Amino acid sequence: MTEAASSPPASRIGGTDVRKISKIDIGLKRRYAAERRFRTYGLLAVTIAICFLVALFGSIVSRGYTAFQQTRISMIVDFDPSIIAPNGDRSAAAVMSGNAFRFDDLIAASLQKTLEIDPNDEDALYDGLDLLSKGSAPMLRSMIAADPSLIGTKRSVDFYATGDVDAFIKGSIRADIPESQRLIKDKHIVLIEKLEKEGALRLAFNTGLFTNGASTRPEMAGVGVALVGSLYMMLVVLVLSLPLGVAGSIYLEEFAPKNRWTDLIEVNINNLAAVPSIVYGLLGLAVFINFAHLPRSASLVGGLVLTLTTLPTIIIATRAALKAVPPSIREAGLGVGASKMQTVFHHVLPLAMPGVLTGTIIGLAHALGETAPLLMIGMKAFVVEYPTTPFDPATALPTQIYMWATEPERAFTERTSAAIIVLLAFLLAMNSLAIILRRAFERRW
Amino acid sequence: MGPLWLLALIAGLSFFGFVLGRWKSVVLSGKGRGTLAARPGYYGAYVLIWTAMPALVILVALSIAKPFLIEHTVRANLPAQVLANSAQLSLEVSGVEQVAAGLKLVTPEELENIRIGVVSARSVFAQHGLPLGGDVKPYQLIAAGALNLVSDGLDTAVDAAVVAALAFGLIFAFVRVKPRLRARNLVENTVLVLLIAASSVAILTTIGIVLSLLFQALQFFSMVSPASFYFGTVWDPRFAAAGSTESGQFGFLPLFWGTLYISFFAMVVAVPVGLFSAIYMAEYATSKVRSVAKPLIEILAGIPTIVYGFFALTTVGPLIRDYIAMPLGLGTSGNNVLTAGLVMGIMIIPYVSSLSDDIITAVPRSMRDGSLALGATRSETMRLVTLPAALPGVVGAILLAVSRAIGETMIVVLAAGVAARASLNPFAEMTTITVKIVNQLTGDLEFTSPQTLVAFALGITLFVITLGLNVLALTIVRKYREQYE
Numbered sequence: 001m002t003e004a005a006s007s008p009p010a011s012r013i014g015g016t017d018v019r020k021i022s023k024i025d026i027g028l029k030r031r032y033a034a035e036r037r038f039r040t041y042g043l044l045a046v047t048i049a050i051c052f053l054v055a056l057f058g059s060i061v062s063r064g065y066t067a068f069q070q071t072r073i074s075m076i077v078d079f080d081p082s083i084i085a086p087n088g089d090r091s092a093a094a095v096m097s098g099n100a101f102r103f104d105d106l107i108a109a110s111l112q113k114t115l116e117i118d119p120n121d122e123d124a125l126y127d128g129l130d131l132l133s134k135g136s137a138p139m140l141r142s143m144i145a146a147d148p149s150l151i152g153t154k155r156s157v158d159f160y161a162t163g164d165v166d167a168f169i170k171g172s173i174r175a176d177i178p179e180s181q182r183l184i185k186d187k188h189i190v191l192i193e194k195l196e197k198e199g200a201l202r203l204a205f206n207t208g209l210f211t212n213g214a215s216t217r218p219e220m221a222g223v224g225v226a227l228v229g230s231l232y233m234m235l236v237v238l239v240l241s242l243p244l245g246v247a248g249s250i251y252l253e254e255f256a257p258k259n260r261w262t263d264l265i266e267v268n269i270n271n272l273a274a275v276p277s278i279v280y281g282l283l284g285l286a287v288f289i290n291f292a293h294l295p296r297s298a299s300l301v302g303g304l305v306l307t308l309t310t311l312p313t314i315i316i317a318t319r320a321a322l323k324a325v326p327p328s329i330r331e332a333g334l335g336v337g338a339s340k341m342q343t344v345f346h347h348v349l350p351l352a353m354p355g356v357l358t359g360t361i362i363g364l365a366h367a368l369g370e371t372a373p374l375l376m377i378g379m380k381a382f383v384v385e386y387p388t389t390p391f392d393p394a395t396a397l398p399t400q401i402y403m404w405a406t407e408p409e410r411a412f413t414e415r416t417s418a419a420i421i422v423l424l425a426f427l428l429a430m431n432s433l434a435i436i437l438r439r440a441f442e443r444r445w
Numbered sequence: 446m447g448p449l450w451l452l453a454l455i456a457g458l459s460f461f462g463f464v465l466g467r468w469k470s471v472v473l474s475g476k477g478r479g480t481l482a483a484r485p486g487y488y489g490a491y492v493l494i495w496t497a498m499p500a501l502v503i504l505v506a507l508s509i510a511k512p513f514l515i516e517h518t519v520r521a522n523l524p525a526q527v528l529a530n531s532a533q534l535s536l537e538v539s540g541v542e543q544v545a546a547g548l549k550l551v552t553p554e555e556l557e558n559i560r561i562g563v564v565s566a567r568s569v570f571a572q573h574g575l576p577l578g579g580d581v582k583p584y585q586l587i588a589a590g591a592l593n594l595v596s597d598g599l600d601t602a603v604d605a606a607v608v609a610a611l612a613f614g615l616i617f618a619f620v621r622v623k624p625r626l627r628a629r630n631l632v633e634n635t636v637l638v639l640l641i642a643a644s645s646v647a648i649l650t651t652i653g654i655v656l657s658l659l660f661q662a663l664q665f666f667s668m669v670s671p672a673s674f675y676f677g678t679v680w681d682p683r684f685a686a687a688g689s690t691e692s693g694q695f696g697f698l699p700l701f702w703g704t705l706y707i708s709f710f711a712m713v714v715a716v717p718v719g720l721f722s723a724i725y726m727a728e729y730a731t732s733k734v735r736s737v738a739k740p741l742i743e744i745l746a747g748i749p750t751i752v753y754g755f756f757a758l759t760t761v762g763p764l765i766r767d768y769i770a771m772p773l774g775l776g777t778s779g780n781n782v783l784t785a786g787l788v789m790g791i792m793i794i795p796y797v798s799s800l801s802d803d804i805i806t807a808v809p810r811s812m813r814d815g816s817l818a819l820g821a822t823r824s825e826t827m828r829l830v831t832l833p834a835a836l837p838g839v840v841g842a843i844l845l846a847v848s849r850a851i852g853e854t855m856i857v858v859l860a861a862g863v864a865a866r867a868s869l870n871p872f873a874e875m876t877t878i879t880v881k882i883v884n885q886l887t888g889d890l891e892f893t894s895p896q897t898l899v900a901f902a903l904g905i906t907l908f909v910i911t912l913g914l915n916v917l918a919l920t921i922v923r924k925y926r927e928q929y930e
Contacts, residue, residue: 042729045720050738056752268648271916275912279658282658286657402751
């Protein structure tokens with residue numbers, strides 16, 4: 001190569017002289033350079049793709065990991081019966097009705113005690129109340145309604161700090177920028193430091209993120225309700241699409257004669273797998289809601305739509321799994337006198353089951369992350385209560401993410417990322433399960 | 446009885462039928478009335494099928510028919526001047542349905558009070574926790590009464606029919622259980638029918654998509670002419686208020702341009718990166734690198750699109766705005782074509798790479814070996830032999846990727862913006878077909894205004910475009926596969 005590279009270009013190829021041949025330049029240097037370039041492009045492409053992946057995960061995790069902790073302010077609350085139940089009625093209904101401000105009074109009283117504020121200094125009291133979530137009073141009320149025996153006792157209660165205080169504690173609102181541009185003022189910082197010194201204000205694991213429902217206050221918002229909605233939908237999808245998909249594939253793979261009709265079904269399934277998911281949403285809206293009058297925002301409808309979107313995936317996976325079972329199994333079954341149906345259900349299907357389950361889990365994982373069709377059928381509602389049946393209004397994890405993503409507040413951005421982390425964790429778990437299943441049960445024939 | 450109770454009853458009786466049928470076959474063969482033609486379980490299954498199937502068919506058929514019958518009843522009981530105003534008809538029907546729901550809540554005395562006009566129906570319903578939008582008109586009360594009557598009658602009829610079908614099926618099949626009955630064949634035939642039905646769900650889905658979209662789209666095209674929709678250059682649908690007849694301009698072209706422009710940028714990212722990584726994986730990567738890099742790239746395909754949308758909205762968009770668009774003075778919005786295209790491109794990389802990988806490795810080894818043996822380098826073999834041979838397949842893969850880009854929703858909803866405009870500036874906000882489908886269907890949902898129905902016209906257009914691309918791509922890929930098999 002070095003010889004060829006150093007020699008001047010030759011105009012003809014051939015001849016018998018060995019020395020002459022070695023002097024012929026066949027452009028090896030240029031060609032090898034091109035080879036290296038080509039290879040580098042390939043490597044570059046792979047690197048770019050992996051960099052994108054890392055950037056995606058990095059961006060989400062770096063924004064979201066802080067949301068798993070949350071600032072709490074714990075204060076001793078005096079559940080004064082003269083304030084909570086002025087007319088002596090301590091039932092849950094009485095607690096829930098009546099003047100709602102009396103719970104604010106309870107909080108104000110305990111805040112004055114904790115911060116040692118002069119009871120006549122209203123400004124200082126309001127500064128202190130600024131630190132607490134505006135959802136504190138309703139929280140206290142439902143806490144007492146759930147357990148009326150609290151009335152008359154003194155007990156430490158964990159309140160949520162506002163999203164801004166939370167952001168300040170986590171360092172995303174910095175103290176060194178000018179006060180006028182800061183959401184947390186200097187007077188608040190003094191109070192926060194005082195609370196911190198007393199040990200009342202601290203970061204704790206954010207259980208509310210997993211148990212709360214939708215809320216306009218970021219510190220009270222959680223994905224609990226959305227998780228239940230998603231769970232219901234996955235159940236519906238599993239119950240419907242697994243039997244339908246398996247039955248359909250068994251027919252197509254084992255029984256169907258080769259004719260126009262089965263060809264049509266075949267082409268159809270391949271096409272359905274590539275139809276944009278939003279079109280399924282339109283179908284769901286027109287058929288299930290507008291035509292069949294099923295309730296809007298119900299997880300049942302969401303499940304039905306997602307069933308249709310996942311069915312092609314499951315059918316394709318199941319057919320591949322059935323195809324992988326060698327014909328000798330079928331021949332042996334038929335040979336000892338089993339009917340075709342018995343052969344398929346007693347021998348072929350059990351052998352194909354690991355592949356079927358893997359395909360189903362991957363299909364479910366896809367369905368779990370699907371968002372667009374759910375927006376179409378109104379699963380974008382503001383749902384605070386846990387749905388008890390699949391007919392109740394519900395949201396799903398991805399639609400909850402969508403709703404939070406469009407909120408401008410910094411605290412919601414953090415929560416959106418955290419919700420995405422939860423979603424990705426579920427997907428990761430499902431896909432890992434699929435891989436483990438495949439590894440454990442896969443048979444090579 | 447509610448449908449759930451009926452289903453439970455059907456399930457219970459069917460199981461009972463199974464036990465009964467199995468027991469009878471065993472007893473009969475034990476008494477020496479001949480050997481069984483099938484195993485006992487099949488006799489059980491035979492009775493089960495006869496018990497459950499007719500009842501289920503009746504239940505499903507009547508449940509489907511019920512809304513039609515109810516609507517018919519309501520219409521028959523509405524006064525002529527209400528019926529004449531066809532635009533308000535569906536509103537009227539749902540109004541009557543609400544009143545009917547309210548009537549079920551009230552006590553007989555209250556009902557009497559409403560009838561003689563002592564109290565207003567609205568206030569009584571409100572006491573029972575059913576707030577109405579407006580006062581109840583007398584004709585609504587009449588229609589609602591008729592509705593409740595028919596609806597209750599129908600419910601009783603459904604119960605009776607299902608119970609009768611259950612009893613008939615159970616007894617009929619039980620009587621027919623004899624050792625000579627070829628129960629297995631009968632059961633297997635039924636199962637086969639069920640299998641065929643399951644495989645037809647795919648066809649039904651397609652028909653459902655086409656019909657439902659077409660039906661609503663035709664309604665839209667009766668209000669807005671197809672020509673002004675498909676060739677209109679202005680998208681300004683105005684307010685989608687309930688009952689509003691004011692119609693805006695529905696120009697499809699700016700949306701289509703936005704869709705194509707964003708897909709173009711997506712392909713600019715996805716095709717080179719996807720294709721070159723496929724080539725690298727197929728040709729150069731050691732098996733160790735392959736086993737790590739390939740699943741990593743495929744993770745990109747498993748990430749939900751909402752996650753990409755959020756990534757575009759919070760990370761890529763601001764980066765492009767602050768470091769490219771603003772310094773160049775080309776745009777001030779984080780929502781722009783380039784952001785959406787870039788992030789969509791990332792999402793599509795694995796589709797291009799895994800499909801291309803399959804196609805490249807499907808090129809017969811002998812072709813590669815021949816080229817290498819003639820002294821070509823590996824890149825020359827790839828460029829001059831393998832890729833040209835794989836080209837149809839690769840084009841098919843790219844077409845599939847384009848169809849995915851066109852139908853992609855969540856990324857563009859979050860990252861592309863809502864302004865419908867056709868411009869060449871990649872830093873401008875633009876919008877796509879899918880974004881407008883989402884926009885038009887959120888909020889007030891009244892299926893009579895063109896503002897809502899346009900979503901279905903957009904939907905069927907999108908469906909036809911992607912279907913065309915898919916069919917084309919799948920045909921190319923199939924042809925190509927056959928060539929080398």
